Amino acid sequence: MKVIKAIGKAKVSVICCVHGDEPFGAKVFEFYSSRVNKIEGLQLILANEEALAKGDRFVDTDLNRCFPGKREGNNEERLAHSIIDLLQGSQYVIDVHTTTSDIAMTPIVANLGAGVKRIINLCTSVEVVEMDKGITEISLIGSVLSGVSLEFNEKYAKTDQAFEEVRSTIDGLLSRSSRNKIVRQIYQIDRIISLDTVLPKDAVNFTYIKSLGIYPFLLGEKAYMDFQGFAAKKARQLTI
Ligand SMILES: [Zn+2]
Numbered sequence: 001m002k003v004i005k006a007i008g009k010a011k012v013s014v015i016c017c018v019h020g021d022e023p024f025g026a027k028v029f030e031f032y033s034s035r036v037n038k039i040e041g042l043q044l045i046l047a048n049e050e051a052l053a054k055g056d057r058f059v060d061t062d063l064n065r066c067f068p069g070k071r072e073g074n075n076e077e078r079l080a081h082s083i084i085d086l087l088q089g090s091q092y093v094i095d096v097h098t099t100t101s102d103i104a105m106t107p108i109v110a111n112l113g114a115g116v117k118r119i120i121n122l123c124t125s126v127e128v129v130e131m132d133k134g135i136t137e138i139s140l141i142g143s144v145l146s147g148v149s150l151e152f153n154e155k156y157a158k159t160d161q162a163f164e165e166v167r168s169t170i171d172g173l174l175s176r177s178s179r180n181k182i183v184r185q186i187y188q189i190d191r192i193i194s195l196d197t198v199l200p201k202d203a204v205n206f207t208y209i210k211s212l213g214i215y216p217f218l219l220g221e222k223a224y225m226d227f228q229g230f231a232a233k234k235a236r237q238l239t240i
Pocket of ligand 1: 018019022096097098
């Protein structure tokens with residue numbers, strides 16, 4: 001793990017490469033590493049360096065499924081434990097991910113508190129995914145008060161537009177700026193889609209599947225071997 005702290009108390013922590021097979025995070029880390037001396041209140045964490053070097057998602061176990069971690073655990077359990085320590089005192093946590101699923105960028109949250117809403121406000125996505133405690137309690141965002149996972153499609157992540165989105169979100173938090181509020185569609189994810197669930201052939205993320213009564217999310221993510229994605233039973237609108 002690599003940690004770089006800017007001058008002053010870390011107000012915003014950016015976690016990159018919780019998954020080692022998502023190099024977009026490393027790009028964000030590199031970009032800010034070279035500028036960190038000029039930025040007050042930023043902490044950068046390149047989480048799973050060992051997995052990143054191998055191009056693998058993880059070494060022993062999925063880091064985003066083993067929070068709060070263990071002091072004397074395996075590679076990822078120890079990392080999770082150290083990350084929690086590093087995040088003490090951070091006001092906002094940004095967790096950068098990529099997916100093979102067909103989305104642009106979707107913010108994923110574990111609560112809709114004031115800090116989380118502040119981060120969502122800086123994102124352009126109309127769709128916001130709120131995951132239930134049962135799913136997030138072992139993940140990074142479920143282990144901090146105001147954390148958001150920014151989930152980018154891996155191809156979209158290669159565009160300047162995607163990079164600009166991360167940058168404007170981080171810079172907006174650091175400079176305390178905000179965007180005009182817009183109506184967001186909040187999808188409340190409370191379950192996975194099991195492998196034996198028969199999905200319609202035309203199923204797409206966020207589009208209601210009447211026969212199953214769900215809105216699917218992260219369909220076609222190649223890292224999900226034992227389920228097909230996530231599902232929301234309910235969606236609601238919120239101006240953020
Ligand atoms: Zn990821």
